[in-house]
Amino acid sequence: SEDQFKKVISHAKEYGYIFASSEIYDGLSAVYDYAQNGAELKKNIREYWWRSMVYMHQNIVGIDSAILMHPTTWKASGHIDAFNDPLIDNKDSKKRYRADVLIEDHAEKIYQKAQKEIEKARGRFGESFDEEQYKTTNPRVVKYLEDHKNMLSRMAKSLENEDLADVKALIEELEIADPDTGSKNWTEVRQFNLMFGTKLGASAENAMDLYLRPETAQGIFVNFLNVQKSGRMKIPFGIAQTGKAFRNEIVARQFIFRMREFEQMEMQFFVRPGEELKWYEYWKETRLKWHLSLGMGEENYRFHDHEKLAHYANAAADIEFNFPFGFKELEGIHSRTDFDLKAHEKHSGKKLQFFDPEMNESYVPYVVETSIGLDRMFLAVLSNSLQDETLEDGSTRTVLKIPAILAPVKAAVLPLIKRDGLPEIAQKIIEDLQWDYNVTYDEKDAVGRRYRRQDAAGTPFCITVDHQTIEDNTVTIRHRDSMEQERIAISEISEKMRESISF
């Protein structure tokens, strides 16, 4: 909900996850900085992705290509001609929106109405409830679901035909209002190119016009043959990379969901022509499993198969996540055909082909890509983890249940009091753990308050040193989610943590 989203944003600031960029100058729109905890969470998500994509697949390798690329790259990729979003201004408020996003948000609300009816019915019918049957027979639900589908497909068709007047007409028919002001007084819809331009060179006359890359994928395509040859890769194989991308987005109030400078984690998988749809299904399934492995709730994910395909694709789907503002794209899986490599062949004059020894022929491979926004994944983790709990004794706590493997700080070591040698023992424990884990020390306030502070910051373990520790070398280890406490030997701490934290 809106409230939950606001809570996430303020919690992210208060606990050192995300700050507005250049905040002392009132910030820069849709640009954000990752703070001490945010930088760790982001790094851990990146590493979780990298390990599962690169280390767990013997035929995938990772690279790190430059943000600045030869400008012809963007001619070949189609970004100069076709990387546009439909923009609409509100005449009254002068606020600027993406027309397709306004329609999608409206459609999502209708979809949620259907979901609500379904949940109510489930409550009424109990065990005997047949959701699939209900969806096709209850007239109200049928209507909502049909409306939802029709709105999206009409929008997709209009965008595909570049019929922007029809996109505007649809906004009017659906009576969509400015989400900030309620006004329905719109301008025409027009196309807006999203690439950021910059210049290379010292003098104005011979400066070269460049772009900040709007996606990391092209750095992989232009290096396809270099990697294939130097790594002696055989098809099928993949190239992965993570890195910054830049888009001059038309934004309104989306926090880190839609940023102008963001980070992508992409993998391009090169396959035999004709086998791309098999691999497309494989990667859809594999990527969904990756998400589910984090335990953030199966019900929070859904696939959305694209009706409107980008100019380079022959199949595409999104993995959508249930953000506080509804289900939205988190990751895309695209069957990109041989569009990119062929286009680079054409513009560079260089062959980008693979000799397949089994088939005894050369061909331009087809590509299936998985593309996820690191910042969007961050937002998914953060918003899913933030919970207010009422405890058995009636008190409440705010807890950030970040999957332990991703948590910024893995353990806080706490001396029960500030004397009797307890701080020194705590420091010694930290010196041992810090080789393997990011751990922190806290001695201020009563131990109960320190637990609450660590709960809210997302730390999965608190290790408390007390007077018994001096006698028998044991500590209390407290688990963030269950709040259970165990007495274990100091020598067992590391292994205990490893059970839930190791990659």
Ligand code: ATP
């Ligand atoms: P959208 O329709 O939301 O603008 P897209 O379909 O243009 O996204 P892709 O070009 O497929 O997105 O990019 C792949 C992934 O990169 C997206 O699934 C998303 O997670 C992430 N991403 C794209 N644009 C942004 C952005 N402006 N800020 C943060 N993440 C982004």
